[in-house]
Amino acid sequence: MSWGPTGLEGKVAVVTGAGRMRSIGRQIAVELARAGCDVVVTGTGRDPERRPADEKAAGWNDIASVAAEIEALGRRAVPVVCDVSDPDQVDTLLATTLAELGRVDVVVNNAAASRGGDRGPLLDLHVDDFDRVLRVNLRGTFLMTKAFGGALVAGEQGGSIINISSIGGKLSGPGTGAYSASKAGVQSLTSTAAKELGQHGVRVNALCPGVTATSRLDDQDDATWQAYVSANLPLGRVGEPVEIAHAAVFLASDLAAWVTGQCWNIDGGQLTIR
Numbered sequence: 001m002s003w004g005p006t007g008l009e010g011k012v013a014v015v016t017g018a019g020r021m022r023s024i025g026r027q028i029a030v031e032l033a034r035a036g037c038d039v040v041v042t043g044t045g046r047d048p049e050r051r052p053a054d055e056k057a058a059g060w061n062d063i064a065s066v067a068a069e070i071e072a073l074g075r076r077a078v079p080v081v082c083d084v085s086d087p088d089q090v091d092t093l094l095a096t097t098l099a100e101l102g103r104v105d106v107v108v109n110n111a112a113a114s115r116g117g118d119r120g121p122l123l124d125l126h127v128d129d130f131d132r133v134l135r136v137n138l139r140g141t142f143l144m145t146k147a148f149g150g151a152l153v154a155g156e157q158g159g160s161i162i163n164i165s166s167i168g169g170k171l172s173g174p175g176t177g178a179y180s181a182s183k184a185g186v187q188s189l190t191s192t193a194a195k196e197l198g199q200h201g202v203r204v205n206a207l208c209p210g211v212t213a214t215s216r217l218d219d220q221d222d223a224t225w226q227a228y229v230s231a232n233l234p235l236g237r238v239g240e241p242v243e244i245a246h247a248a249v250f251l252a253s254d255l256a257a258w259v260t261g262q263c264w265n266i267d268g269g270q271l272t273i274r
Contacts, residue, residue: 017111019043158201210267
């Protein structure tokens with residue numbers, strides 16, 4: 001789609017966890033560029049041999065490929081390998097952003113731990129798996145908010161922080177203890193940050209996607225997901241990453257100038273909470 005006036009022309013956005021081909025982060029980075037932003041995109045520097053088959057077949061090159069998409073739209077792109085759970089790497093990311101692009105206006109905290117041994121009953125959950133998920137999903141969001149929120153306040157131009165949470169943080173289903181706890185924590189951080197940073201013109205919101213067509217769905221077959229969707233989603237289909245991205249651009253833009261402290265479900269109607 002083509003964005004109209006959003007106030008994002010010439011702004012600088014940072015999107016974490018944006019390297020996967022089928023991902024929300026990639027689409028948010030591209031749509032922010034389409035809306036007028038120069039974009040810093042981060043990833044963990046995945047070993048090419050560990051990338052999924054569809055990425056290998058497409059010649060996908062992680063954040064370098066996302067940066068190329070952004071540049072094809074006429075915007076500047078800066079790919080940076082960064083572990084958001086490491087405070088030194090987050091500080092380096094901020095320094096790189098300011099050195100390369102001169103400012104920061106929009107921060108999207110999308111980086112999340114990959115699925116692993118954390119998906120199982122709490123009584124069987126290894127503490128290392130719990131810590132791994134919380135370290136990336138919650139600690140990473142905190143570190144990014146602390147560093148980049150400080151830069152937004154210092155810049156005295158306001159700005160927008162968008163945290164990518166999940167309806168999992170509200171459903172807290174069986175077998176998702178670490179993930180759900182981390183995403184509930186992200187929602188709580190969103191509320192606190194919005195209340196603390198609002199006086200500086202910095203808005204903080206979260207998006208809570210439901211079942212979305214990313215590589216995270218690869219852990220179950222299509223029939224299993226379709227059965228789940230048919231039973232739980234009134235719209236009867238999974239969401240597309242670009243649909244999450246459209247909401248992120250709206251929240252980043254002047255169109256949402258009076259929206260802060262919100263945790264919006266984007267889930268095909270799975271949660272209808274008043």
